[in-house]
Amino acid sequence: MGILTTIRQRESLSFPARPAVPHSPLTIVGGGIIGLSIAFECAKRGLKVIVLEKTACGGQATGAAAGMLAPYSEIGEDPDDFFTLCHHSLKLYPDWQQEVRTVSGLAFEYTRSGSLYLAFHEADELALKSRLEWQKEWGVQAEIVRGQALRNLEPHLTQEAVAALYYPDEHHVYTPDFVQALLAACEKMGVHIVQHAGEVRFKEVTADGLLLETGEKGCFSTDQCVLASGAWTSFFEEPLQLRLPIFPIRGQICAYEQGQEEIKHIIFSSQGYVLSKGNGTIVCGASEDIAGFDTSTTEKGISRLVKWSRYLFPFLKDKEPFHCWAGLRPATQDGYPLLGRLRHQPNVILASGHYRNGILLSPVTAKVVADIIEGRQPAVNLKMFDPLRFQ
Ligand code: GLY
Numbered sequence: 288m289g290i291l292t293t294i295r296q297r298e299s300l301s302f303p304a305r306p307a308v309p310h311s312p313l314t315i316v317g318g319g320i321i322g323l324s325i326a327f328e329c330a331k332r333g334l335k336v337i338v339l340e341k342t343a344c345g346g347q348a349t350g351a352a353a354g355m356l357a358p359y360s361e362i363g364e365d366p367d368d369f370f371t372l373c374h375h376s377l378k379l380y381p382d383w384q385q386e387v388r389t390v391s392g393l394a395f396e397y398t399r400s401g402s403l404y405l406a407f408h409e410a411d412e413l414a415l416k417s418r419l420e421w422q423k424e425w426g427v428q429a430e431i432v433r434g435q436a437l438r439n440l441e442p443h444l445t446q447e448a449v450a451a452l453y454y455p456d457e458h459h460v461y462t463p464d465f466v467q468a469l470l471a472a473c474e475k476m477g478v479h480i481v482q483h484a485g486e487v488r489f490k491e492v493t494a495d496g497l498l499l500e501t502g503e504k505g506c507f508s509t510d511q512c513v514l515a516s517g518a519w520t521s522f523f524e525e526p527l528q529l530r531l532p533i534f535p536i537r538g539q540i541c542a543y544e545q546g547q548e549e550i551k552h553i554i555f556s557s558q559g560y561v562l563s564k565g566n567g568t569i570v571c572g573a574s575e576d577i578a579g580f581d582t583s584t585t586e587k588g589i590s591r592l593v594k595w596s597r598y599l600f601p602f603l604k605d606k607e608p609f610h611c612w613a614g615l616r617p618a619t620q621d622g623y624p625l626l627g628r629l630r631h632q633p634n635v636i637l638a639s640g641h642y643r644n645g646i647l648l649s650p651v652t653a654k655v656v657a658d659i660i661e662g663r664q665p666a667v668n669l670k671m672f673d674p675l676r677f678q
Contacts, residue, residue, distance in 0.1 A: 312337045313660065314499060314509035316487050318344035318480065320352075320462070320649045321638055322515035323469045327387070328653035329660060330476035337479045337509075339487050339501060341519070344480065345466030348517050348645055351582075351614020353540060353562065353572050354465065356380055356647045357457040359427050360404045360555040363418050366425055368671045369623050373644060374425060375667055376651035380458065383650040384465070391471035395464035396565040402457035402553035403432070403441060405599075406450045415452045428456050443548045443600055459553055461564060462646055487516075489526040497634055513636045513656060517617040518580070520625070520639035527632055530677040531625070533640045535580055535615035538573035539588035541596075541608035545569050548602045558595045568610075569603070571596040575616075584611045618642045626652065626672035628659055636660070637674035 313329055315322045318340025326336045338344070355361075358373030384397050406412050412431070419429050432440060433450040440453065473480060485502020499507045514520050518535035542564075550563040561571045574588040589611050597603045619625060619640035629635045638656050641648050655665040 311335075311496070311509050312479065313511050313513065314339060314497075314507055315513045315515055316499070317341075317515035317517060317519075317639075318470075318482065319347055319349040319515065319517055320345065320466055320469065320645055321517070321641060321652055322513070323466065323473055324649040324653035325513055325515060325638060325656045326473045326478045326480075327390075327469060327476060328657040330473060330478050332657050332661065334657075334660065335477070336473075337481065337507060338473070339484045339499065339504075339507065340480070340482045341484060341486060341502075341516075343482050344470050345463065348614045348616055349466050350463055351538065351540065351612055352462045352646050353560070353570050354460040354462040354646050355402075355457070355553055355560065355562070356459060357402050357454070357553055357555070358644070358647060359422055359429060359454045360402050360452075360457060360553070360560075361643060363404075363414070366421055368668050370425070372651055372667050372672075373647055374427070376648050377456065377458075379650040379654070380647075384460065387465070387468050387472045390475050391468040392475075393464070393468040393471055395468050396461035397458065397465075398460075398565060399458045400552050400562070401440075401453065401455040402555060403437070403444075403451040403453055404555045405444075405448045406452075407447055407556075409449060412450050415450060419452060427454070429454050441551055441554065443550065443602055444554070445599055445601060447598070453552075457553060459562060459564075460646065461566065465646075486522075489523065492526055492632065492634075494634075509634075511634050511636065511660065513638055515638045517639060517641075517645070518615045520617065520637070527629065527635065529629065529631075529675070531637075531639075531674075532620035532677050533617050533625070535578075536618040536642070537576040537578045537582065537613050538616055539576070539584045539592065539611065539613045540570060540572035541584075541589050541592050541611045542568040542570045543596075543603060543606045543608050546602075546606070548600070550600065554599060556595075556599065559592060561596050561599055569596075569600075571608075574613075580615060582613045582615060584613050588613075616642050617645070620677060624648065624652070624672050625674040626655060627669050627674050629674060631675075 312335035
């Protein structure tokens with residue numbers, strides 16, 4: 288049975304309105320972890336895919352990320368469909384990363400470290416307890432640890448930490464290697480990746496399709512296009528006649544060379560996070576600055592991280608970071624991603640604005656977008672992520 292026949296049969300399941308069966312490759316704008324993950328999933332499902340990346344794949348927010356897969360530590364507020372999206376994506380990760388590994392034949396770090404969310408005062412424990420209560424209802428593995436139990440888990444942690452929420456299921460990946468493996472996996476699946484394409488813009492938008500013009504690599508016509516261009520997605524506001532309030536929030540990070548002392552878990556606090564990476568570094572992040580598209584680091588941003596990481600781990604007092612960098616997180620006005628097909632321009636699907644959770648959300652985003660393209664009902668409720676909600 289041909290792919291077109293399969294897709295036509297699936298049309299009877301029709302989720303939202305979609306254009307005619309694609310006869311040109313699906314075109315994904317953006318070769319970060321979101322764009323490449325969508326490409327990988329769609330290629331696995333038999334679609335022809337092109338990825339247009341302005342610079343090098345994984346060169347923006349993806350490459351700068353500390354790679355934490357930590358929804359329970361990062362989302363402390365009440366549960367909602369965003370929490371469900373993150374929770375679901377974390378559960379997909381073990382199989383997802385294994386598939387990337389198998390198809391690409393490349394190795395990358397995926398460490399099942401667990402995490403500790405710290406409290407420094409007895410009063411802060413109340414917040415940990417209420418978080419634990421609602422998260423338990425969602426099946427999250429978690430417990431509060433104190434005293435010797437906490438020191439056993441993390442021997443070099445400051446004595447100032449009185450308790451922590453321990454999440455054994457939070458993990459981390461080394462994103463520069465992971466994204467290279469994902470890129471190789473896409474290529475093995477036949478995805479056509481166009482790197483260094485320059486700016487991509489919509490030259491023609493009609494009911495039948497789109498003509499995308501790139502700064503460096505010519506034009507590409509397509510029936511359907513996915514915008515996965517992170518903090519740059521707002522540049523498509525005008526041609527799409529749509530409000531796309533996505534803006535860059537800079538995250539500054541620094542890294543120390545690891546000596547004898549290892550940090551065993553991802554350590555979260557209200558001020559930032561610290562973790563040991565498999566490449567022998569200790570990474571500390573991250574600031575949240577408004578600095579436009581500037582990816583430089585600042586003395587103020589890095590010194591705050593240094594101060595805080597030394598407070599958490601006094602052995603860092605003898606060390607200076609050897610490397611500092613910054614990435615631009617794609618933030619949206621309400622903090623939630625834009626996921627879905629545009630009702631007024633159904634050839635275009637949005638998959639942008641993942642803010643602090645792009646690495647974590649990549650598998651679920653890939654599956655949701657592939658479902659939308661195939662006309663299937665996605666496994667998660669997307670109402671909250673409607674790309675038209677800011678109109
Ligand atoms: N998810 C961690 C960060 O955005 O810094």
